[in-house]
Structures are given as C-alpha cells and as structure tokens.
Amino acid sequence: xxxxxxxxxxxxxxxxxxxxxxxxxxxxxxxxxxxxxxxxxxxxxxxxxxxxxxxxxxxxxxxxxxxxxxxxxxxxxxxxxxxxxxxxxxxxxxxxxxxxxxxxxxxxxxxxxxxxxxxxxxxxxxxxxxxxxxxxxxxxxxxxxxxxxxxxxxxxxxxxxxxxxxxxxxxxxxxxxxxxxxxxxxxxxxxxxxxxxxxxxxxx
Amino acid sequence: xxxxxxxxxxxxxxxxxxxxxxxxxxxxxxxxxxxxxxxxxxxxxxxxxxxxxxxxxxxxxxxxxxxxxxxxxxxxxxxxxxxxxxxxxxxxxxxxxxxxxxxxxxxxxxxxxxxxxxxxxxxxxxxxxxxxxxxxxxxxxxxxxxxxxxxxxxxxxxxxxxxxxxxxxxxxxxxxxxxxxxxxxxxxxxxxxxxxxxxxxxxxxxxxxxxxxxxxxxxxxxxxxxxxxxx
Numbered sequence: 001x002x003x004x005x006x007x008x009x010x011x012x013x014x015x016x017x018x019x020x021x022x023x024x025x026x027x028x029x030x031x032x033x034x035x036x037x038x039x040x041x042x043x044x045x046x047x048x049x050x051x052x053x054x055x056x057x058x059x060x061x062x063x064x065x066x067x068x069x070x071x072x073x074x075x076x077x078x079x080x081x082x083x084x085x086x087x088x089x090x091x092x093x094x095x096x097x098x099x100x101x102x103x104x105x106x107x108x109x110x111x112x113x114x115x116x117x118x119x120x121x122x123x124x125x126x127x128x129x130x131x132x133x134x135x136x137x138x139x140x141x142x143x144x145x146x147x148x149x150x151x152x153x154x155x156x157x158x159x160x161x162x163x164x165x166x167x168x169x170x171x172x173x174x175x176x177x178x179x180x181x182x183x184x185x186x187x188x189x190x191x192x193x194x195x196x197x198x199x200x201x202x203x204x
Numbered sequence: 205x206x207x208x209x210x211x212x213x214x215x216x217x218x219x220x221x222x223x224x225x226x227x228x229x230x231x232x233x234x235x236x237x238x239x240x241x242x243x244x245x246x247x248x249x250x251x252x253x254x255x256x257x258x259x260x261x262x263x264x265x266x267x268x269x270x271x272x273x274x275x276x277x278x279x280x281x282x283x284x285x286x287x288x289x290x291x292x293x294x295x296x297x298x299x300x301x302x303x304x305x306x307x308x309x310x311x312x313x314x315x316x317x318x319x320x321x322x323x324x325x326x327x328x329x330x331x332x333x334x335x336x337x338x339x340x341x342x343x344x345x346x347x348x349x350x351x352x353x354x355x356x357x358x359x360x361x362x363x364x365x366x367x368x369x370x371x372x373x374x375x376x377x378x379x380x381x382x383x384x385x386x387x388x389x390x391x392x393x394x395x396x397x398x399x400x401x402x403x404x405x406x407x408x409x410x411x412x413x414x415x416x417x418x419x420x421x422x423x424x425x426x427x428x429x430x431x432x433x434x435x
Contacts (some may be wrong), residue, residue, distance in 0.1 A: 051299055052271055054435045077301035085292025089224065091231045094223070103220025104300040106210035128231075144296075149210060 003151065004028050004183050005050070009059035014045050022059070025201055027185070029151070030178045035187040037200055037203030043187035044083070046203065047156050050185055051081055054127025063152075077106060080150040082158060086141050090130040094121060094140055097129065098147065107147040115146045119169070134161040146173065153177060153184045159192075217302035218310045225314030231372045235283065236318045239276040243323055246272040247330040258335050265334035266395035268353070273323050274408070277352055278377055278384075280319045281359035284311060285367040285430065294434055308426035309419075314367050320352030336399055343398035343408070347391045350411035357415075357422035358383045364429035367398070385416060 003026040012020040019042030029035045035043045048054045050061060052068050052075065060067045068075045081087070088097040094116075102109055116122045119139045129137060138161045145153055153174070159167045173195050174184055178196045186192060212220075229236045249262055250268055288294040297307050326349055328341045336344075360380040369375065394407030 011234060073301060076299050081299050083292060087292035088227060090291060091228055100220050100224045103212050103216045104302055113339040
C-alpha cells in the first residue's frame with residue numbers, strides 16, 4: 001500500500017543554494033514528520049515544497065502514491081497550512097475572516113463555537129485582528145487549522161509566540177489530529193511532546 | 205479522509221473573495237478615495253489652468269479625462285496583492301482548493317468595483333466641468349466602463365509579477381502601459397468623436413472586445429504570475 005505522503009530523491013534550491021539533497025521520507029496517517037535543523041537550513045523551504053508552493057529542483061513528492069502536482073487542486077483540499085504569517089486580514093475581525101475562510105475551503109462551521117472556546121478567543125471575535133497580541137494572533141491562525149477538515153497539517157514553528165498554556169494546547173491539538181487518522185509535517189526548534197510515531201528529517 | 209463534497213463551489217469562493225475585498229476597502233476608505241480624489245482633482249483643476257475657453261476645453265477634455273483615469277487606476281493597482289503577500293493571505297489563497305485564476309478574477313472584479321466604478325460615477329461631473337455636451341456623458345461612461353475593467357484585469361498581471369519586489373511601482377507601470385495604450389487611444393478618440401457628434405460604435409466595440417479578451421486571458425496570466433512571485 002502506498003504511503004500517505006512520501007518524497008523521492010527530493011532536491012530543493014533556494015536562490016542558487018542547494019538546501020535539500022536527495023531526501024527520501026515516508027509518512028502515514030497518525031504520524032508526525034518532524035523537520036529539524038539550524039536557521040537557514042531549509043526547513044521552511046522544505047515545508048513550502050511539501051505544500052506545493054515551490055517546485056522541487058529534482059525528485060518528487062507523492063500524496064497517496066501520486067505526484068502532488070498531478071492533481072494539485074484536490075491535494076490542496078487535503079492540506080492545512082500554518083506558517084509565520086497569520087494568513088488573515090488584520091483589518092477584519094475574526095468572524096469576518098472565518099466567514100471568508102468558509103467560502104474558500106471545506107470548513108466545519110458547526111464547530112466554530114467550541115473551537116473558539118478551546119482557543120480562548122470567544123471574547124475577541126469582534127475585534128480587528130490588528131488589535132490582538134502576537135500570541136492571540138497565533139491562536140487565531142490555529143482556528144483555521146481546527147475548522148478545516150484537511151488530513152495533512154503543515155506547521156512551520158507552531159509554538160512560536162505562545163505561552164505555556166498555548167504550547168500545551170497546540171500539543172494536544174496535534175495529538176487529537178493524529179488520533180483522528182491525520183498526519184502532521186512540523187518544522188520546530190522546540191521538542192513536541194507526543195506519543196505518536198515521529199519520523200525525523202534533519203537538515204544541515 | 206475525503207472531503208471533496210464539502211469544498212465550497214466556484215461562485216461561493218468567488219463571491220466571498222469579492223465580499224472580503226470590498227469590506228476591506230470599506231474599512232480603509234483612504235485606499236479607495238485617494239485615486240478617486242486624484243482623478244477628480246486633475247480633471248477639475250485643468251479647466252482652471254487653461255482658462256474658460258469652451259472650445260479649448262472641449263477639445264482637450266476627452267484626452268485629459270482618459271489620462272487621469274488611467275493614472276488613477278495604475279495608482280491603486282500597486283497595492284492589489286501587496287497586503288496579501290505581507291500577511292500570508294496569498295499563501296492561503298494559492299493553497300485553497302479553489303482554482304487560482306478564479307480567485308485572480310475575483311481580485312480584479314473587486315478592484316474594479318472599488319476603483320473603476322467610482323470613476324465612472326463621477327465622470328458626468330467631469331463632463332460638466334469641461335462644458336461638454338450632455339450627449340457625451342453616456343459614451344464616456346460606456347468607454348470608461350470597458351476601459352477601467354480592462355485595466356483592472358491587465359493591471360492584475362503586473363501587480364502579481366511585481367508583488368515580491370519592494371519597489372515594484374515603476375516596473376508595474378512599465379509593464380502595464382503598453383497594454384493600456386490601445387485603451388487610452390480608443391477611449392479618448394471615441395469620446396472626441398461623440399463630442400463632435402460622429403458615430404462612435406467602432407470605438408465602443410473595440411473597447412468591449414479588448415475587455416472581453418482581458419477577461420478571458422488575464423486571470424490565467426495573473427494566476428501563473430502569482431505562483432512564480434510567491435515561490
């Protein structure tokens with residue numbers, strides 16, 4: 001049986017620097033792909049390639065055994081992306097942003113209230129995101145992941161800017177996602193506490 | 205896990221993006237008003253500068269209105285994708301399961317709604333300040349309709365190509381002006397013909413055809429440019 005996500009002799013360039021060379025990995029449901037390495041080692045580049053935002057120089061990425069660019073539009077429906085940037089409009093409030101989100105991709109709106117409560121955002125829904133703190137904005141970005149119904153989460157430094165409670169919340173959310181058969185690709189400097197199978201990719 | 209059936213339809217994706225853009229413009233009215241004020245100021249200051257000679261005004265009005273409209277639109281095109289690029293929304297748009305050309309079209313339509321449409325609405329006022337015959341107003345609005353729509357569509361390609369650059373303004377104008385020349389020439393000439401009482405159908409048809417061409421091709425070019433710029 002083919003793996004959920006796999007890479008085959010993947011090489012990535014950033015500018016004219018080769019950041020990733022001949023990388024092979026395989027990821028199945030319920031597992032984490034943990035991408036580690038010092039600053040500038042290509043963690044974000046690898047994540048962007050996995051999301052299909054950039055073309056690999058060589059090799060390919062496969063989703064359910066098929067190259068992601070072969071059916072990129074349906075692959076996009078299967079991924080949720082969380083990076084350093086919030087990906088929401090700062091001038092709009094959370095409800096307006098989430099309403100836009102649900103017009104764009106599959107979301108489970110019936111869970112909106114419980115998700116906002118879990119993230120501690122329910123009192124902030126009518127404030128423009130600009131007026132929220134960095135940590136709160138981070139939680140807002142998490143709301144997108146939780147409302148989306150995508151099986152693959154791609155997380156770039158998910159613990160940044162979060163307090164201790166926020167960090168353990170993210171760990172819980174990841175565990176919940178994995179328990180539901182989903183998979184995560186995570187780039188992180190901090191260790192992620194988990195009982196799930198972790199596949200490591202170490203970039204130099 | 206497959207959720208193909210839950211993905212919002214094309215129309216829903218299109219309309220939510222248009223709605224979001226209009227809502228953003230509503231919350232930051234300065235962005236919308238600046239080009240409009242520019243357009244109105246150029247067009248009303250000009251008669252003061254060249255004097256009240258009716259003949260002279262009527263002669264130069266069509267060209268002037270069109271140059272002002274073109275520059276006002278270019279002014280507002282710069283920022284079309286910049287804020288999406290800076291806050292990460294562009295990644296999320298590209299990664300959404302909606303077809304990117306459709307989202308690019310929605311951005312252009314929203315841009316036209318908040319920049320082109322107001323220009324058309326104030327154009328009768330301009331015609332009045334240039335002492336143009338009232339019969340011109342309809343033709344002027346019609347040519348501006350097709351012209352500004354084409355500019356919003358074509359300008360999106362340039363805005364998408366220059367989104368990653370920090371000073372893309374001059375480059376954007378250079379990229380777009382050649383494509384905008386036919387619009388300027390036919391738009392201004394058609395309004396002149398209307399002012400002289402001549403037949404204007406050829407010019408209007410040309411602008412309509414140009415607009416249709418932009419409507420069918422520009423969103424695909426914009427989508428491709430966005431993917432490259434965002435890599």
